[in-house]
Amino acid sequence: MTKIFAHRGYSGKYPENTLKSFKKAIDYGAQGIETDVQMSRDGELILIHDEKIDRTSNGTGYVFNMSYNELLELDFGEWKRKKFRGEKIPKLSELLELVQDKNIELNLEIKNNIIHYPNIEEKIITLISDFQMEDRVIISSFNHESVLKCKSINKKIRCGPLTYSNLINPHKYINEYKFDTFHPMYRSLDSEKIQVLKNNGTPIYTYTVDIKEEMNFLIKNGIEGIITNEIEIALSCLINQ
Template identity: 45%
Template sequence: MNIINFAHRGASAVCPENTMAAFRRSLELGATGIETDVQMSRDGRLVLIHDEELSRTTTGTGFIKDHTWGELQQLDAGSWFAPEFQGERLPLLEDLLELLQDRDTILNIELKNGVFLYPGMEEKVIALVRAYGLTERVVLSSFNHYSLAYCKSLAPEIRTGILYGEGLYRPWDYAATLHADALHAFHFAVLPEFVTEAAEHGVVYHPFTVNDPKRMAELIDAGVAGIITDHPDMLAGLLAARGV
């Protein structure tokens, strides 16, 4: 089985996270999947940024939801990381879908609708994924499991992944209640016997965020279907060495 090498927010160890520079670099470093985060602007555009608030990764302040796309696209989203990335802009979901449209890369879109619900986000994301013909290469994930259930009702053909921390009892049974396809668990919550039993119930694991090579190797041996990492080059090397 080919294990998906998901670059967490792109190649976020070497580029400013959730920028086109990070996404492009991750592909150069051997990523076979990309994980990104979606928030929504005041005028309904799907912006790729992790935080609800702007100040950590851009030159802006305040919440994404309170700014128009016209305002957001003026911000610098790269100089906080390193001077050479000055001028890097926030991307839209369309930008990443266009980059991946003619590739076989898997895209994990995390809906960041736990703090703000962003009414209409699910419909907008699904419409874009369908418009770009990527329904078979997308996984929708969220910590908002109501949203995941809603996504599945709108688009049963698109895979969904349940994001959670730890302590979820028999998560494969819980996944069945949402008709979810994958468990996006914090990696310390993933044991080999869990991976085996989940697979017997038709559910796969994509643990996050795994940056230690020893832990990567343990999860590869456990049989996970994908690993979310800030270091896709490190994971690519391990997978190549093991022939998986």
């Protein structure tokens, strides 16, 4: 059965990658949460999509140039709407603590394809292990070397490559590097490609699907996960299949 993953939390209605967005995703019934992991100057694992804080905060500059305490001084909610003023940037540990006792899966995207964060893979996997959540976390990244590194550190954690453009014979690529999952952009999928991947035993978690017709198509074709900003629409599609 297809699972609905909240893209950066319930980012359609709430400020992305904040605890409020994650909590609301759970409240509305999402079965999973997708989020982005980067690292502050002092080594804290924090959840933010952009390499710079300009778009989603009242500050400016690169994440890696700022300490965690400096980031905590900023507002990460008001850019969405004034009523969300006061939302802070969360740490990965806060999200793990939030979902630890809930039936929620996590898809952690390591954002190290533009900025290199030394040893971020080891830090993430150590934290997942500390929370004993290896079986409920999927790690993905556009940096496929980083995904392979994660897999070499802990084979219990599912890991898979993110792709934006079409791959030739993606099932062969998955097999060659022994990835557990595949994370393509949804427009690169059609029924034939989905079937080949399913025949290969490759779970598909596709992003970022906000159109009802596309959701219905993907659910009917039996993909494992839809990552979306529009949780309520996706869940209604799931119910009505």
